[in-house]
Amino acid sequence: MASRTIENYLKQLWLLEHAVRKPTSGAGRSTGNFVTMGQLSESMGVTPGTTTTMVKAMADAGLARYTPRAGVRLTRAGEKLALHVLRRHRLVELFLVEILSIDWAHAHEEAEELEHVISDTVLLAIDRLLGHPSADPHGDPIPSEAGMPEVQNVSNLAEVKGGTEAVIVRIMDQSREFLTFARQNGLVPRAAISVAHINPGAGAMLVHPRGHSPVSVSLAVAAKFMISTKSAEESKASHRPIAGRRAHRKPSREM
Amino acid sequence: MASRTIENYLKQLWLLEHAVRKPTSGAGRSTGNFVTMGQLSESMGVTPGTTTTMVKAMADAGLARYTPRAGVRLTRAGEKLALHVLRRHRLVELFLVEILSIDWAHAHEEAEELEHVISDTVLLAIDRLLGHPSADPHGDPIPSEAGMPEVQNVSNLAEVKGGTEAVIVRIMDQSREFLTFARQNGLVPRAAISVAHINPGAGAMLVHPRGHSPVSVSLAVAAKFMISTKSAEESKASHRPIAGRRAHRKPSREM
DNA sequence: GTAATAAGTTTGATTGATCAAATACGATCG
DNA sequence: CGATCGTATTTGATCAATCAAACTTATTAC
Numbered sequence: 001m002a003s004r005t006i007e008n009y010l011k012q013l014w015l016l017e018h019a020v021r022k023p024t025s026g027a028g029r030s031t032g033n034f035v036t037m038g039q040l041s042e043s044m045g046v047t048p049g050t051t052t053t054m055v056k057a058m059a060d061a062g063l064a065r066y067t068p069r070a071g072v073r074l075t076r077a078g079e080k081l082a083l084h085v086l087r088r089h090r091l092v093e094l095f096l097v098e099i100l101s102i103d104w105a106h107a108h109e110e111a112e113e114l115e116h117v118i119s120d121t122v123l124l125a126i127d128r129l130l131g132h133p134s135a136d137p138h139g140d141p142i143p144s145e146a147g148m149p150e151v152q153n154v155s156n157l158a159e160v161k162g163g164t165e166a167v168i169v170r171i172m173d174q175s176r177e178f179l180t181f182a183r184q185n186g187l188v189p190r191a192a193i194s195v196a197h198i199n200p201g202a203g204a205m206l207v208h209p210r211g212h213s214p215v216s217v218s219l220a221v222a223a224k225f226m227i228s229t230k231s232a233e234e235s236k237a238s239h240r241p242i243a244g245r246r247a248h249r250k251p252s253r254e255m
Numbered sequence: 256m257a258s259r260t261i262e263n264y265l266k267q268l269w270l271l272e273h274a275v276r277k278p279t280s281g282a283g284r285s286t287g288n289f290v291t292m293g294q295l296s297e298s299m300g301v302t303p304g305t306t307t308t309m310v311k312a313m314a315d316a317g318l319a320r321y322t323p324r325a326g327v328r329l330t331r332a333g334e335k336l337a338l339h340v341l342r343r344h345r346l347v348e349l350f351l352v353e354i355l356s357i358d359w360a361h362a363h364e365e366a367e368e369l370e371h372v373i374s375d376t377v378l379l380a381i382d383r384l385l386g387h388p389s390a391d392p393h394g395d396p397i398p399s400e401a402g403m404p405e406v407q408n409v410s411n412l413a414e415v416k417g418g419t420e421a422v423i424v425r426i427m428d429q430s431r432e433f434l435t436f437a438r439q440n441g442l443v444p445r446a447a448i449s450v451a452h453i454n455p456g457a458g459a460m461l462v463h464p465r466g467h468s469p470v471s472v473s474l475a476v477a478a479k480f481m482i483s484t485k486s487a488e489e490s491k492a493s494h495r496p497i498a499g500r501r502a503h504r505k506p507s508r509e510m
Numbered sequence: 511g512t513a514a515t516a517a518g519t520t521t522g523a524t525t526g527a528t529c530a531a532a533t534a535c536g537a538t539c540g
Numbered sequence: 541c542g543a544t545c546g547t548a549t550t551t552g553a554t555c556a557a558t559c560a561a562a563c564t565t566a567t568t569a570c
Contacts, residue, residue: 005557037518050558052519057556069518069565099354100380110377117368125355260527292548305528307549312526324535324548 004116007085014082034071083143089115090136095126097137139170139189158223164195170226186212259371262340269337289326338398344370345391350381352392394425394444413478419450425481441467
């Protein structure tokens with residue numbers, strides 16, 4: 001099995017491969033991009049030399065494909081492992097928040113350690129206890145054993161027509177202030193909302209979260225909410241809104 | 256902070272220091288005995304040379320006192336750390352069995368890993384969720400933050416007078432068969448029992464676990480149960496018997 | 511088209527944990 | 541008392557992960 005360290009490189013690599021690119025270079029998300037040594041060493045907090053060494057080791061182990069001076073990308077096998085780590089991380093994170101009432105931000109750090117020592121048996125038990133959830137407290141999707149679920153019908157709230165009914169699936173800003181605002185207004189993952197109307201002139205829209213008062217949000221803010229507009233899967237899944245117990249601090253990085 | 260490895264040495268050292276000695280050299284338990292390199296390397300599964308090296312490192316760190324060719328023993332600081340590891344281990348073990356319904360034997364192995372990555376925050380949450388338990392599924396006492404509780408009024412069931420009322424606190428045989436027998440007859444940690452009568456001639460006694468049928472056990476078997484005969488603490492503590500869900504396999508070693 | 515700069519790779523060293531094998535003690539037996 | 545035997549310690553090596561610093565390649569800048 002991959003060492004703790006390798007698991008972390010794999011996870012980080014997957015996240016970087018699937019990160020949204022700079023707004024300037026065209027919106028939208030990419031799948032399986034090359035990652036440069038610089039990006040990887042930066043986000044792993046190690047020197048570039050170390051990264052080169054580790055990436056070569058991963059390539060030797062068949063977990064990544066490495067082209068010197070060009071970059072690295074996960075192989076099928078590497079991706080599978082990476083997603084398994086991510087699954088453990090996100091399930092544990094949700095578990096900590098839901099079952100142990102651990103603070104959201106703190107849960108992230110804990111999960112960072114726990115993700116490497118949770119056996120399949122325990123993972124299964126946690127998954128069962130939580131009712132096979134599909135997202136962690138941030139709305140980040142939890143990969144299944146089979147892999148990362150294809151996220152269908154997901155767009156961001158800023159691109160939607162007036163009158164749209166939707167469910168918030170993910171919050172892309174994890175700063176404490178933003179999460180606090182979002183929670184106070186019922187804009188949490190799994191919450192059902194409807195878009196009352198849009199005022200492009202004012203650059204704002206009126207959003208109505210079910211069970212809460214309508215809120216006016218700027219389009220910039222709306223862009224931070226990923227939403228799903230009605231689908232067969234969604235209707236089946238649990239709609240109990242998660243998230244939001246006590247105050248949440250800013251996590252070190254997205255996950 | 257001590258590394259994972261050092262934590263394991265500390266824990267093992269504490270267990271060896273407090274292990275019951277060979278029956279031949281007089282019964283009873285000892286506190287803070289010298290441990291030989293042989294014992295330690297044996298139980299850690301490493302070569303003696305490694306043990307010498309590690310023990311010297313621990314001595315340098317002020318965690319142990321080491322006399323070459325004589326043995327090693329924990330310092331106050333070392334014992335404190337060791338007990339903290341043991342506390343995490345046993346709380347986690349109970350948590351896995353009680354909350355996640357993990358098989359008893361499996362729980363031990365899981366806890367072996369988890370004990371090193373559980374933060375104080377999570378530990379506290381687990382402790383609260385479990386209602387501040389004082390023993391793990393085997394009845395092994397869970398050290399408090401202050402240290403290992405002084406186990407008072409504890410004797411073994413074979414040494415008791417007829418008519419005694421007692422509570423089982425610990426089972427010293429962790430073989431699967433024995434645990435199965437014990438559980439089926441209500442002889443689990445925290446169960447209240449009374450000794451109906453003793454038949455020294457037959458080498459057996461009749462034990463009556465509350466809520467179960469009386470069982471006749473040999474004195475040899477009785478000796479495997481550690482019991483507590485009524486005390487102020489006991490009466491206050493929760494009396495819900497723990498242990499005993501599904502079948503339990505034999506753990507690799509006592510803990 | 512060379513020079514400067516940014517990014518990536520190599521090299522040599524370090525740290526923690528380990529082993530195998532050589533060596534040193536010290537107790538016991540004759 | 542000295543040879544023997546079991547236990548303990550040393551020594552030299554290895555492996556994973558890392559860093560610092562030297563070196564190499566591209567890519568832009570002029």
